[in-house]
Amino acid sequence: MKRYLLKVDISGIQDFIFNVPGKGASRNLKARSFFVQGLTEIAEQYFTDIAEKTEVLYNGGGNLFIYLRVAQDVLDSAISKFQNCFLQEAIFPFIAYIEAEHDDAFYTQMQALHTKTSLKKLVRPFLSETFQPMDASIFDERFRMFAKKMVKAQGYSIVKSDSNELNLSIEENQFKIAGYILRLEYGSQAQKSFNETIINAMPLDKDKNKEKGILEFDKIAEKAKSSRKVDDKLAALKIDVDNLGVLFRNKSKDEYKKLSNQLKKFFSNTIYSVLKEEIQHGNIYPVFSGGDDCFLIGAWDIILQVAQKIHHEFDAFQSTLCKTFGLEHPLTISAGIVIYNPKFPMARIGQTAEHALELAKDFGKNRICIFGEVLKWNEFENAGQLAIKLKELIEDGESRGILERIRSSEIGFLSLQERAIKAHRIDFPKVYRLKYYLRNVKNSKNKEILENEFKKYEDALLEDFIHGRKESNAAQFPVAARWAELLTKSVNT
Template identity: 30%
Template sequence: MENKKMKHKYLLKGDISGIQKFIFDVQNKGAAKSLKAKSFLIEKIGSIACKKVLEKLESADAKGIKFYEGGGSFYIWFDAENDSVANKIIDKIRVDFHEALKYENFYIIFSFVEAKDFGETWINLRDQSIKDKLQIFISYPTAFIPYSPDDEDMEYLDFAKNYLSSKETGANNDSDIYKAITNEMVKHNYFFISLFGKKQVSDATDFEKIITNKLPFWKDYKEKESYEKYRLTYQYDYPDNFILKDNNLIDFDAFGDFAARRTGTNKIGVAKLDVDNLGQLFGNIKNEEKGRKLSEAFNKFFKESIYTIFNEETFEWSKSNEDKDVFKANIYPVFSGGDDCFIIGAWDAVLPFIKRIQEEFHKEQNRWRDEFPEKEKDITLSAGIVMIDPTCPVKLFAEMAEDALSKAKKNGKNKIVFFDLVFTWEDYAVLLNTSAELAEYMQQNDINRAYLNKITKSARGFNALNNNDGVNFDKIYKLRYYISKNDETLDYIADLLFDPYYEAMKNRLLNQDKADVNLAIYPSIARITELLTKSKLAYE
């Protein structure tokens, strides 16, 4: 009896490339609908592609086992007799997927390496994936030959447009299709995607208690009735949506108005978060099962834990306000899964929402590290937040958020960039808490907002003292006097700002070390407080 040849084990990565460009290439008009449909489509394409690859591996006698799938990527273990056979199998898969996705603005990059210990395999696969991104169409040279859709393609495209138009979804041209998809998802609670001639149907039960398809609806906004009257009064400013049906999406213009109603500042916030040092993290794990569990833990956090914050929690900037606002009426999760997320919403909701995500992530990573004792350091997040006008072009604010995140990564990671300034997460928490306390105190005591300029200028004094050798307590107390002028009302503010700085300077004297204070926090506190204390928008 002939012995079967020993097979080699390989790890395959399928990675949807061009995701950000695809998702954020939308017109501002109706962007809230288009963004969710596109991000949702990417996630489902990844899921279907993973299943299809497993089928193709099976038909090629290369047994495949899914290791992980989520966030637009998937990993599969498979067997092959040697590298040459593995290359032929994967090249055929590449060609099939290029054909299937040739009319889309994204594509799937396939990379694979032979398995060694898990950490080495992961690092090798990461390096190979980088190389493959530079030669995407090497196995599909016809990608560069001009073509037009064949009859079968045209039949499918015409069907999609005619179906959506006949359903009175408003999909009369290409730019409307993604808005129509979201309309159908909301209306019917299900949809299907077709790839390789196969349909995958998804319904509401597939997405219970996860953030994937969650959206902000008018039914969840507590002041919907009065705000609807406001939009009717100014309907020329809202030509497409001044009738607010319960199950309609809240749009970006409304997010700005919600913030203006609470704070006086009509802005929206845009944030992107990402896990730090992911390649290095998995590269240090030697056990395949532990790697799988950690991958699943990340995906569960970004889908389920963030959903819990979105769906159940509230936020407030004033302790005297007993009627808190819910995140789910003020936050639009564009995508969240794998190891990152992208959030849009009312600016005064986005800031505390990002803080809560980091707090929960820190708790979770402590638990994960108990399961991975070889991981000595914390698993951390970096983030970038920008504040913009609701009319800012989608492409532009996506690039701004990406740049802010990149700056956080370049400045040591485990950081957040806000106002184009780099903060630790501890500084960020102090920034939000102090600003809220200061704004409430100023409003309760009728302190003129011009006083905030003094706080901004005081940062220069703090900075000068911080750069000196030693500690000059005489000058420190003169700086305190500058803030309060011995006014009893202002003494509270001086204590609020001055005490943390004073303690840090004391520690510096005792420990012969630099003060552990980020002085950018002072002008930033003044800036947020200014945004919180403007004249508020009245709906009636």
């Protein structure tokens, strides 16, 4: 009987969560997200029960790493049996393992395990063409009922089923698969608590005339317009940690456990504390948050605010982590935001937010993509501050047309930047022609405010000239203008 290090990697998570109809989506998403988390929880219990001795290295974000002392034939049979329960499902657990008798070769073992898992993902077994999957409408309705029960639950437990049925079944307060039941609990008997975590946190409809239910997304958008007088759009925010491979490089087993669980705690507990008030106010819906990433949907203006708050919290968190573990390089996060109409197909929201996140990482990571533009985090905050200034000017009587002129100025600034870098020449007359966009500003005070903002870009161009590289990001201006447009949608000028 040998000791193995096993990995369960749930594949197809994003498509599984977001492939839902628009009606009732807010109930469906949360239940599906929790279902994914529950699968690795069930997998942990499943493999623990077949082994003589186990040690969980990490469980979260659709991944399980666990040490098992077990006979190889028993392990192989258990893996096959577990995977067979998912042959007809949209998600699938790829499972790989390696021998791991000693901990002193931990990093090498993890590399070998990741390689083996990647090879497993090249082939997924399927049932024959005659298989008939569960009716999608029944599937969706059961998830909606499950989410309704989640709201009131205190936690959950995992127990072995008395039935010989192995395939997936979903009921209003539990789901079964692989011979195990994950059951919602409503008292102290819960094995795992929801207390102060983001797992079952959802915005609730506070209509006094009916039972509290999960707030639908169109209601969140309507609330933004009615209570804050901003555009009634929604936004999706996807955040994840950059360069995790570098973080865990050459770490011991104990360091890996501590680091990964600190990250898990940040995304489950700390982010909940950041979002708690906005969730209670019906502005934010956390689809999932755990492991090393999170996905939020909410009123667009609040999403832009909480993105900054999460970044600040993570910066403080990683600073403490660096000191505690002696990390050489700071941890960073990247983010993608998409703003959309509430009627936008839910199945595409996950894809577009993921694409925005990928754009942010393509530009060097530690960045955020918003309105199709990639900004550094400080530039994003600068754009937000400028958007507030522009909003105040519009409310003070300036025409909203000024926002379009500012958005158009990006082309001129980008041209000047390229000229400063490539030709090592600054054409300042062009800078002043850009100010011509502001000729219709109604009063001198407002004009001074805007000219001060243009001055920052003159200074930035000089920096580009001196250093021979792009030190500034002209996209801050059009982002701020677009931001202000949405903030002032209800202002008549």
